[in-house]
Amino acid sequence: xxxxxxxxxxxxxxxSSVIDLPEDxxxxxxxxxxxxxxxxxxxxxxxxxxxxxxxxxxxSTKLIAHVAEYKIRIEDLKLKYFDGExxxxxxxxxxGAVLDNIWKLQVHESKxxxxxxxxxxxxxxxxxxVKFETRDQLKSVMRDKYFGYITKVxxxxxxxxxxxxxLFSMSRKIEEExxxxxxxxxxxxxxHIALLKEYNDMKDIGQQLIGLIxxxxxxxxxxxxxxxxxxxxxxx
Numbered sequence: 001x002x003x004x005x006x007x008x009x010x011x012x013x014x015x016s017s018v019i020d021l022p023e024d025x026x027x028x029x030x031x032x033x034x035x036x037x038x039x040x041x042x043x044x045x046x047x048x049x050x051x052x053x054x055x056x057x058x059x060s061t062k063l064i065a066h067v068a069e070y071k072i073r074i075e076d077l078k079l080k081y082f083d084g085e086x087x088x089x090x091x092x093x094x095x096g097a098v099l100d101n102i103w104k105l106q107v108h109e110s111k112x113x114x115x116x117x118x119x120x121x122x123x124x125x126x127x128x129x130v131k132f133e134t135r136d137q138l139k140s141v142m143r144d145k146y147f148g149y150i151t152k153v154x155x156x157x158x159x160x161x162x163x164x165x166x167l168f169s170m171s172r173k174i175e176e177e178x179x180x181x182x183x184x185x186x187x188x189x190x191x192h193i194a195l196l197k198e199y200n201d202m203k204d205i206g207q208q209l210i211g212l213i214x215x216x217x218x219x220x221x222x223x224x225x226x227x228x229x230x231x232x233x234x235x236x
Contacts, residue, residue, distance in 0.1 A: 021078060025171055029074050032160055036071050039153060040064050048146050050137030055130045059119055063150070066122055070157060077168050084172075103158035107147045109138060117141065 021029060043064050047056050079085075102122060110116035115135040119128045132138040141147055181188065214221045 021081070022171060022175075025081070025168060028164055028167055029078065032074055032157075032164060033071060035157075035160075036067055039067050039157075043067075046146065048132075048137065048141040050133040051141070052131045055128075059128050059130055062121055062128060067157070070161065073161070074164065077164065081168050081172055101158075103154045103161075105147075105151050105154045107142055107151070109135075109142065119147075 020026075043060050047053070047060070104120065104122060106120040108118055110118050110129065115132040115138040117130045117132065117138055119130065121128070132141070178185070210221055210224055214224050217224075
């Protein structure tokens with residue numbers, strides 16, 4: 001059977017909307033957006049042999065829509081990053097309640113007489129049934145040839161999304177800590193160096209003055225330090 005073509009327009013393989021992010025975040029987000037586009041192209045161009053075309057289009061459409069939601073969540077991460085909103089962990093709502101597994105994909109064979117595949121997608125437990133011509137074709141699809149591969153892709157997306165959320169969260173914390181500084185770290189270092197040089201110069205001048213006073217009075221510098229009359233000691 002010739003692979004069915006989706007009637008929907010293909011996504012571009014790049015997304016310029018992430019370029020205003022810091023370099024590491026932009027690269028990580030762009031990688032996921034490119035993988036999402038590649039996944040959609042793969043789904044657009046692969047229909048299992050022996051599968052009922054109309055039913056399979058329903059499955060493919062739902063898989064594509066599910067992956068498309070990931071792209072929306074990446075954009076949402078970007079907006080929250082710049083707007084200063086809380087960046088939630090995967091599978092948690094704003095109140096911290098654990099949600100159903102977003103990337104859950106379960107595939108099993110129906111016990112009916114006809115060769116039927118039952119597919120459950122995402123946290124809403126959305127179930128789709130797909131009829132095959134023979135049971136051998138159904139079993140073939142359930143192996144790595146198709147659903148074994150898609151299951152691995154979904155697992156990889158799940159791990160990548162958790163990593164991406166953590167990366168956005170850590171980067172935001174770093175930016176907030178930098179913003180809390182009175183000036184950029186590089187300028188802070190240069191300021192401390194300048195102040196240290198000024199202190200050392202003043203210390204040298206003070207020691208020279210103490211030396212001149214000691215010579216004028218005919219006493220040792222140590223005696224002046226011990227006297228404490230000039231507000232300095234040997235420890236200063």
